[in-house]
Amino acid sequence: MVNLNQYPPKNGRNYYLALGLEGSANKLGVGIVKHPLLPKHADSDLSHHCEMEILSNVRDTYVTPPGEGFLPRDTARHHRNWAVRLVRLALKEAGISDPSELDTICFTKGPGMGAPLHSVVVMARTLSVMWDVPLVGVNHCVGHIEMGREITKAENPVVLYVSGGNTQVIAYSENCYRIFGETLDIAIGNCLDRFARTLRIPNEPSPGYNIEQLAYKCKNKDCLVELPYTVKGMDLSMSGILGYVDSLAKDLFNKNTKNKLLFDSQTGQQLVTVEDLCYSLQENLFAMLVEITERAMAHVNSNQVLIVGGVGCNVRLQEMMASMCRDRSNGQVHATDERFCIDNGVMIAQAGLLQFRMGNTINDLAETVVTQKFRTDEVYVAWRE
Amino acid sequence: MKSVRGSDLPYVLYLEIPFETAAQANTAVKVLSPDPILKPQDFHVRYVADGSKLCVDFESVDDRVLRVGVSSIIESIKTVVETIDEFS
């Protein structure tokens, strides 16, 4: 059993307040959460029943023109220039007039892009020194997991974490989020984003969302374009699929009638559309995810799946996963909506506040150096049994 | 201005930023100091609070590395200035 109340809130209050700052990729998120101080948390395993209240959740996304990705320098510039304004907005929305009331300021320590992470931590350190509020460094993946757990209340699910920067299958065991399977090369969100760039579709609201919409419009769902299927045991690889589907798209745009998959060998008529490619790519990638997730579920004897991360917004992925779960002794898939799937500050505040309540605060600013690589299994999950 | 230490990093720049109070200058030093330099053999930076002044000494192997390092650190200093301005 775990005692989440061992470090009481400030000023004899009966609730905790945490500010969360997220900026590991192109989304800058600021969130403020409140946890009531409840007797049930003194000796239990209820870190997914915090009765968390969201006082504010603001976010600004750095969007690049179609065909372009976001690079560290400009992403860091975006975060630097918006950080103070977003924090001011979040405090206003939360009705906090005296920020020194905060119990903790939580920031993403990693993993992610170096320069953007750094631009956020400079502000976090300044706020901490000015308001005399302790800092907590949070692992981005753990942020997603704890947010998913609190919102969905899923009981010890296998977690599928899928985003632009990460693809991991995770299961909890003995104070550790163990990685059961992961990508051997690129993340699934990265694969979809790069294909979106090849197609030159808009990056607003996100490239993955626009691929999902194109896939819906596919009229040939019965004729899947055959793509490489690259599951490797518990892991998967996607760079080969991306290379191949990119070459198909280029042949399509260049009207390369020699490609018999895309054009009829006799009439030269186009057989496959961009929508068909999007649909087939999703079906292929998602089937691979379902397979490695199922493998992990078999290992830990679970029938629950929690999908977190930006790609978790994808309805088709949720459908395919739900179908597999149902076939496994009527299991369930849990997912959150785009407010929480997509990177946000609230998830950092949630995970950070759990760390804070277990005494894991930073004593020296030297511990606040951000890091591009930070494995999910490096975190000691003190707040769970 | 401090003298150049040796000649292994002979491209130097001294930057002086007058804050309103010593507390602000000290905050800046605390906030900027933790970050390690990627290539310490090419670039070196030192932060000191002298009353309400933030004094920064840069030393570099050439103009290009100096320019990149100085500009990047000024971006961080501007963040500190803006944050103090907004929230104190």
Place this chain on the structure above:
Amino acid sequence: MSLPLAVYKSPNVEEHRFQVDPSQDRYNTTNGTTTGPSAYVLEAGQIDKDKPSEPKRNEKGDFTYLSKLRMQLTGLQDDMNEYLTHQMELAKNKKLKQADEQRIRGEIDKLLDGGDGDDESEEEAKKDT
């Protein structure tokens, strides 16, 4: 108010001082010229929606001390970036000029060494460099 300043020294430059002139526009904006979006993104058609925030004003409507400092620092940063870029150009041109002079010296030396231009294979080899 005190103004930010910078002093530069190098093997080629005895001392160069950077000073802020608060009457000039470049020290009265938070949006620097050398700290905008990257060239590749502008070329792809990006409209910059992520400029630095406007300087803060107090209740009387004047700029706060720190917002003035931020603007002055922005101008100073532009000065330094432009100056150092210029220094880099000078160094590059000096290097190219030196390389050129070395090549010409080499060719003169070869001729003075008794080569009278009849050695065709030597001439061919020089053309390839």
